Amino acid sequence: MSFEQTLNRGYCHRIQKTRRRRRELRAAQDNFGQRPKDNFGQRPKDNFVKQKILILAIATATTTLSCKATDNQSCQDTCSVGQVCDTSLGICVDEPRDGFEGDIPGRSVQLATANGKVFVAMVDPVGRRVVAGELTPESSTLHELGVSSSAQSKVVIRVSNTRVYVAWLATNGAYRFASREFATPNANWAIEEIELPDNTYEGSEEFDFVVGEEVGVYVAFQTRDRRLSLLSRDNATNAFRLEQVDDGSPSSNGIACPDSLRSTEAPAGIGVNPSIALNQAGIAIAYQDADCGDLRLARRAVDGFSVDVVDTGSLDGEPIPGRRGRVGKYASARYEPDSGRLFIAYLDETRARVMLAITNDSGGYDLEVVDRGDTLDSFARQRKDLVGSFITLSFGPRDEPSISHMNTTKTTIRFSQRPSGGGLWFHQTIADEGVVGFSASHVYADQIGLVSAAERLVPAEGGFASELEVIWP
Amino acid sequence: MTRKLFIIAAVLVLSACEQVAVNTASTPAPIQSQEQALRVLVPAEGLASLYDQAQPNGLPLAGAVEVVAQSGDIEVRLGPLNQNLVINERSAVSVANTVETDNIADNATIFVPVRIIDGIDSKICRFELRTPRLSVSAMSMVTEDEKGERFTVPDLPVVALLNATVSPIGDCEVPTLDFGAETPTFEDSLRAYVSRSLAESAQTAFETNPSEILGLMTRRIRLDHLSAYPNRTSSLRLEGSVQDFKVDEAGLEVQLAIGSDIDTAECAPPIALGGVVAGQTAAIEPDLVSEFGADFAMAVSATVIDRLGKSLALGGYACSGLEDVRRPSENEELVASSDLLLDEIMLSDVPLGPWAQVVATPGSLPDVTTRPQSGQLQLDWEDLTLDVYGTVLGTRVKILELTTSASANLRPAQGPSGVVRFDLESIELASATLESEWLTEQPAQSAVDQWARRVLLLVLADQFVFPLPVEPGTPLQVTGTQVRTDDIVLYLRFQ
Numbered sequence: 001m002s003f004e005q006t007l008n009r010g011y012c013h014r015i016q017k018t019r020r021r022r023r024e025l026r027a028a029q030d031n032f033g034q035r036p037k038d039n040f041g042q043r044p045k046d047n048f049v050k051q052k053i054l055i056l057a058i059a060t061a062t063t064t065l066s067c068k069a070t071d072n073q074s075c076q077d078t079c080s081v082g083q084v085c086d087t088s089l090g091i092c093v094d095e096p097r098d099g100f101e102g103d104i105p106g107r108s109v110q111l112a113t114a115n116g117k118v119f120v121a122m123v124d125p126v127g128r129r130v131v132a133g134e135l136t137p138e139s140s141t142l143h144e145l146g147v148s149s150s151a152q153s154k155v156v157i158r159v160s161n162t163r164v165y166v167a168w169l170a171t172n173g174a175y176r177f178a179s180r181e182f183a184t185p186n187a188n189w190a191i192e193e194i195e196l197p198d199n200t201y202e203g204s205e206e207f208d209f210v211v212g213e214e215v216g217v218y219v220a221f222q223t224r225d226r227r228l229s230l231l232s233r234d235n236a237t238n239a240f241r242l243e244q245v246d247d248g249s250p251s252s253n254g255i256a257c258p259d260s261l262r263s264t265e266a267p268a269g270i271g272v273n274p275s276i277a278l279n280q281a282g283i284a285i286a287y288q289d290a291d292c293g294d295l296r297l298a299r300r301a302v303d304g305f306s307v308d309v310v311d312t313g314s315l316d317g318e319p320i321p322g323r324r325g326r327v328g329k330y331a332s333a334r335y336e337p338d339s340g341r342l343f344i345a346y347l348d349e350t351r352a353r354v355m356l357a358i359t360n361d362s363g364g365y366d367l368e369v370v371d372r373g374d375t376l377d378s379f380a381r382q383r384k385d386l387v388g389s390f391i392t393l394s395f396g397p398r399d400e401p402s403i404s405h406m407n408t409t410k411t412t413i414r415f416s417q418r419p420s421g422g423g424l425w426f427h428q429t430i431a432d433e434g435v436v437g438f439s440a441s442h443v444y445a446d447q448i449g450l451v452s453a454a455e456r457l458v459p460a461e462g463g464f465a466s467e468l469e470v471i472w473p
Numbered sequence: 474m475t476r477k478l479f480i481i482a483a484v485l486v487l488s489a490c491e492q493v494a495v496n497t498a499s500t501p502a503p504i505q506s507q508e509q510a511l512r513v514l515v516p517a518e519g520l521a522s523l524y525d526q527a528q529p530n531g532l533p534l535a536g537a538v539e540v541v542a543q544s545g546d547i548e549v550r551l552g553p554l555n556q557n558l559v560i561n562e563r564s565a566v567s568v569a570n571t572v573e574t575d576n577i578a579d580n581a582t583i584f585v586p587v588r589i590i591d592g593i594d595s596k597i598c599r600f601e602l603r604t605p606r607l608s609v610s611a612m613s614m615v616t617e618d619e620k621g622e623r624f625t626v627p628d629l630p631v632v633a634l635l636n637a638t639v640s641p642i643g644d645c646e647v648p649t650l651d652f653g654a655e656t657p658t659f660e661d662s663l664r665a666y667v668s669r670s671l672a673e674s675a676q677t678a679f680e681t682n683p684s685e686i687l688g689l690m691t692r693r694i695r696l697d698h699l700s701a702y703p704n705r706t707s708s709l710r711l712e713g714s715v716q717d718f719k720v721d722e723a724g725l726e727v728q729l730a731i732g733s734d735i736d737t738a739e740c741a742p743p744i745a746l747g748g749v750v751a752g753q754t755a756a757i758e759p760d761l762v763s764e765f766g767a768d769f770a771m772a773v774s775a776t777v778i779d780r781l782g783k784s785l786a787l788g789g790y791a792c793s794g795l796e797d798v799r800r801p802s803e804n805e806e807l808v809a810s811s812d813l814l815l816d817e818i819m820l821s822d823v824p825l826g827p828w829a830q831v832v833a834t835p836g837s838l839p840d841v842t843t844r845p846q847s848g849q850l851q852l853d854w855e856d857l858t859l860d861v862y863g864t865v866l867g868t869r870v871k872i873l874e875l876t877t878s879a880s881a882n883l884r885p886a887q888g889p890s891g892v893v894r895f896d897l898e899s900i901e902l903a904s905a906t907l908e909s910e911w912l913t914e915q916p917a918q919s920a921v922d923q924w925a926r927r928v929l930l931l932v933l934a935d936q937f938v939f940p941l942p943v944e945p946g947t948p949l950q951v952t953g954t955q956v957r958t959d960d961i962v963l964y965l966r967f968q
Contacts, residue, residue: 152866268800293798325701326798349798350701374704379836379856382704382739386795389868408870409860411910435910438866455866459913463822 081176082146082191094188100124100131100142106439106455106468107152110392111135113443114159117182118451121166122439125151125466132157132166132178132189135451137472145178145189147171149205156209167209167219173202175219175231177209194219194231194240201231201242208285210276220245220276220285226269228287228298245285245298245305246270253364255309257292261324267291277333277342286310286333286344293326295346295357297333310357310365313350325350330405332393336420345370345403347388354388354405354416370403370425371416385409390440390454395420397444404430404452406437413437413454413471434458436469449473504693504712505749506732510777511713511942512754512960513687514762515769516724520565520572522768523725526967527681531557532576532609534583536670541662542650549647549659550588551666558583558607558671567720570615572624574679578607583667589647598645602667604637609671611679615720621691622718622727623682630675632668639663683725684715687769688943690731691715698788701796704739707788723759731777738789742836742856746787752777753959765953767964773942774960775843778850783838791839794832795862795869806830810863812931815872817924818907818916823872826864831932834858836876844882848956849898852881859932873912877905877925883937885954885961890968893951895937902926941965 073090083092102124109122120140121132128151133142148155149169156167159182167177175194180187194217207221215236223229228246233239248270250256268290277284282300289296294312298305313325326349333344344357354370373387389406396402399420407414412432418425430452431437438455445451452471457464515523536554543549562577583602588595611630616623639660641647647659656662684691690713698707710733717728731752737743752774762770785791797806807828815821836856844851855878862869881900888894905925907916916924941949941963953964 266800266802350796352702352795372703379742379858381742381834381836383834384702384704384740384795386862386869386871406868408862408868411870438868457824457865459822464824464911 081193082178082189094190097143097145097189100129100133100144103465104140104142104468105131105466106453107466108155109439109441109453109455109468110155110157111441111443111451111453112157112159112164113445113451114161114164114182116446116448118443118445118448119157119159119164119182120453120468120470121155121157122455122468123148123151123153123155123168128153130155130166130168130178132164134182135470143189146176146191149173152205154205154207156207158209158211160211160215163211165209165211167207169203169205169207175203175207175209175221177217196231196240196242201229206272206274208274208276210278210283212278218276218278218283220271220274220287222269222271222274222287226267226271228271228274228285230283230285232283243304246287246296246307248289248291249307251296251309252306253308255294255312257289257294262291270296273329273331275331275333275344277335279335279340281335281340284333284335284342286328286331286346288328288331288346290328293324293328293349295328295331295344297342297344308365310344311346311348311355311367313348327355330389330391332391332403334393334395336401337395337399338420343393343401345391345393345401345405347391347405352384352386352388354391354403356393356401356403370418371405371414371427373407373409383409387414390438392441394442394444396450402442402444402450404440404442406440406454408437411435411437413440413452413469415442415450415452430471431469435464502734504710504732504734506712506714506730507749507752507774507777507780508716508730509728509754510731510752510774511689511727511729512757512772513689513727513729513769514724514757514759514772515683515687515726516759516762517565517567517722518724519762519768520567520724521563521574522967523681523683523686524563524565524574524576524679525560526686528557528560528678531559532578532671532675532678534558534671534674536666536674538588539666541656541666542652542659544650546590546592547648547650548590549650550590551585551663552670554583554585554667554670556584567724568722570720572613572720572725574611574613576609576611576675580605581607584642585663585667587645587647587663591648596645599642600639600645600663601642602634602637602639602663604634606633606635607637607671608633608635609675611675613679613681615718617718621682621684622715623684624680626676626679629672630679632671632675634664634668637664637667684718684727687727688947688949689713689715689727689729690942691729696788698738698790700789700792702740702792705789705792707738707741707790708736709784709788710734726757728754733781733784735784735787737787738792740789740792740834741787742838744787744838746780746783746838750776750780755957755959757962761953761955761962762964765964767952767966770962770964771942772957772960772962775841776959778961779839779841782841782852786835786838791833791835794830794860801828804828808931813861813928814924817920818873818912819914820872820909820911822913823863823911824865825872829861829863829872830869831928832860832862833932834860843956843958843961845956845958847882848954849882849884850895850956850961852879852883854879854881859928861928873907873909875905875907875921875925875928877929878903879929881929881933885951885956885963887951887953888938890948890950891941891946892938893941893954893963895939897930897934897937900926900929900933902929 075085079092084095086093105124107123107125112119118135128148130145158165163179164182165179170176178189178191180189204222210218216234219231270289272288272290274287285298295310297310298307311327313327329347331346342359348355353372357365360366371387373385377383386408391405402417404415412429415428415430436456440454442452454469456467456469536552538552560576561579565574585600613624616625652662656665693712696709712732754772757770797804810825810829840853842851859875861872863872882898883895886894907921948968949965952966955962
């Protein structure tokens, strides 16, 4: 394989790979109608209009376990999801993962970091493959972990002290997660399916996933009946259990969703865009009540969960009489490292702005506007950009709250940051060329700094193709 | 009333669904007025309709309790009266500063309580007065005082009860007493009581304020433009004042001056509004009022329309779109993506969801002029920007930005109650430019022009519906319109 590296404006490093052989192969596939289409009904592109925005894969054909068995032995038990029978040993082992080859897609991309490494997970809309691995400014090592339920599926990537985890909704309606040690080069991905003893849950794309100490695993998700539930196990040896978190009942802080809004013909329900924050204090889940357009927060209580309505969208009073505001989409919840306060960044759809809610000492929430999306155009008119899609909240090296999101008016990645403890928000557009910003995500990596990623849509034959945009410091 | 929803006189708001809060303006700052902004004509035959509006449930008949006979401990009392008398026929004739009205009620029945007191005993029963024809003739005079210009009735109206009969309802025997020389019998006394009460009631009822009935703006108000987006909010102060109020053989004519003052919204281009130009309205032909089946007519000066159009553009009323975030079944801003025909401008490959939204932002202030030959208003607007948003990967994304100068011909038309609708009959564009991050190939200018004209027609076709320049709630319907050189005349009928 040959590689070439391009630099974009000094901070955006992208990698390009020669693809002649692949093009030839694809042309042949197209001719025979074999190559799959993505969710837009398009085949992946072969020719890019903007060469400099190419993000190309390093296809790292990875580990395939060599099998030199001399005497074939069958495994006694049926191997579980993600495992195959090693007939040389007669035991189930982790199924070797195919290295991902091709243009790196950016659908639903998320980043995670540990030990100065940057990990990535995304979906390839062509073939709905879940792809994950490690990124460096110069290269990437990616593997196919499975098949997602749709071309627009969500994936979640998290890290523990030793392992990196990737979760997604499989085609059978169950959640799966893959993990591997990140300190060991070429370590295998182990895949596990979240199962209940009575097999009584059906997942949805509205979910979030975290890992805690002792491999505790938590999946908050919207059930098919549009309520918020939690799948969890405290440690690797325990079985998963399912509990209901929020069924839309009046909140603990006394704010209710009127029946007139809840009882529509097609209720959107509770638990949209859930985001889990985990620390010693316990688990907290922020999410949208899509019926009422509220941001809600569920926290573990003695007997189940205590649910608050954090924001109804009516911070400044009702802007339009008789119409309730709409907030809470793209919620991203994190505990501030030092103070332990819970921060929730979310979209105020009514005003198209980014908001931040912070728990305060009186048991309530302080709300602040992060980004109004105001801009001055060439006619000296103050225009309103739609900002706040695909929000990711994290804390910088000095605990400064940092939020990446998409400006969908300009199709750019926006990054907002303010000092820890308060102050003015500083805004920066970190990618502004072409159509970019979907699934915007970022991490602060040790020894590297701020790394951002998003999905870029680029013209392709018969439509637009998904590519990964990574911005290195 | 602290919140009174008044007009916007012939406002050029791009959306009739704009959210406006109307308040009484408290600022003492002077507002420059445009004189002869509005001229209202209520022809003589239409004056009667003013009283119909003032008395929608009929003539309120009230009468206090009166003792009509007394002898020793025995006393006969009539009243009180409290009923509405349905007027079947009303006519009016106007002369200088005077309106004479005849009001007829056919087959009227008036119920009169009767109380007969005998010492400590008291009996109550009811009588009814029936008449095949009851008439009340009143003469109203134009009066100007601290309440403004209005009609008063200096003399008691004349009441006639034709062949009125009086009979008890149920068993009721009235003692024979002396009811006086003028009304020797109980029946005569009851007829006289009803007549007197009717005249006094009519005198009160016919004292009216025509400006109020017509919903004309005669004070200073403030219109606050409400929006979820702070850059679209503004405050417009309007002040109306009666310049001339006269009654003659042609009927009632009122002329008003209107002043306006605007705090510019940040989404509007920072352009000065310019000095005030006096309005001009021509006399309204009374015959056309009846020809259009209207009760009255209102001429609105073209210069006033133009200035209010500019004021409202500065006030952010022309900045619209993206404020409705409700679901598609409830959302009033959505248009079908397929209706946009994006393939004509090389954008067919954009992976759009089924719905799109259009955002309008003015880059200049509109010019409104009349085209009396064709009966149209011409709206010229330079640098009008339209942004088209669609749903991509679950979020609203701007697909394109169109900037163009537009010249639209609008024809005023009949509309539902309370509004005047302008049909967008044609639109011409100039200098249309299209920008999009999604374009892989620039479409031909002719394709852009054609597409822009079509999308403007699609987006704007139903947007030119404006509140009538009267107090909302006034039950009026436009029955006809007339575009003249200096004004536009709305022919209006009470509903």
